[in-house]
Amino acid sequence: MATRVFALSDIHVDYDVNFQWVQNLSCADYRDDILILAGDLTHKLAQLASCLSEFATRFAKVLFVPGNHDVWVLGEAPERTSLQKFADVAATVERSGASMQPHRQSDVLFAPLLSWYDYSFGEPSADLYGIWMDFHACRWPRGFGPKDVAKHFMDQNQRLSAEGAAKVITFSHFLPRIDLIPAHVSSRHRLLDPVLGSTRIEQQLRHLGSSIHVYGHSHINRRIDIDGVTYINNALGYPGEERITARQLLCIDEL
Structure with missing residues (x-):
């Protein structure tokens, strides 16, 4: 039997209806399959564990990369970063039966790309500093700005090797290129461009020879082929975002 590969991101199980969606997934249909989770489950560790455990009982392998919401420290000790x-x-991911490590399935490499935004998509405006929640909900060591955060995470991806892999599937929470945002998105929402991702993610996935890249963050479901790579976003999204998110699992490949 073929192993199917599914993708999902931005589940936001802080919303009861979203966690119920997870719990309502079949416990029998995905036993031989792989699930890629491209970040933003919840900033609450107990809920993160519960959500991942639900997926781990349903899929043969659950692969996860954190998003920005997952590292929020809202309501936590002031010294905690x-x-x-x-x-x-x-x-928590490892204890819950999921994994943040590279995974090989025969000759296919699944490579998680840790990331953050580094303003390579544009410099933030004063308005963005005021409205973007990460600037209030994340807390970094003194002198550590978003560009330092991005470097810290993306430097860790340099240890990845695709040697011996006939196919590479990469995944990140953040966008690897700004043209993944559709042209119809209004200028009002383009205010967010600087905090959407990093061009360095694109460099890293190309270096690994990726043919499929799964991303999240934008809550705009999309599948597009660009220069030999298929980019896929399948966000569950917030309740009420059905217009831009399908709110269903998406099979992206069969092995």
Whole structure:
């Protein structure tokens, strides 16, 4: 039997209706399959564990890369940083039966690309500093700005190797290129461009020879082929976003 590969992101199980959606997934249909989760489940570790455990009982392998919401420190001790939160997220993922590590399925490499935005898509405006929640909900070590955060995470991807792989599937939470945002998106929403991703993600996935890249963050479901790579976003999204998110699992490949 073929192994199917499914993709999903931005599940936001802080919303009860979204967690119920997870719980309502079949416990029998995906036993031989792989699920890629491209970040933004919840900033609450207990809920993260519950959500991942639900997926782990349904899929043969659950692969996860954190998003920005996952490292928020809202309501936590004032000395606690989002780097410490990331470490706790990583430990919670492994305890819950999922993985943040590269995975090989025969000759196919699944490579998680840790990332953050580094303003390579544009410099943030004063308005963006005021409205973007990460600037209030994340807390980094003193002197550590978004560009330092991006470098910290993306430098860790340099250890990845595609040697011996006939096919590479990469995944990140953040966007690897700004042209993944459709042209119809209004100028009002383009205010967010600087915090959507990094061109360095694109460099890294190309270096690995990726043929499929799964991303999240934008809540705009899309599948597009660009220069030999298929880029896929399949967000569950917030309740009420059905216009731009399909709110269903998406099979992106069969092995």
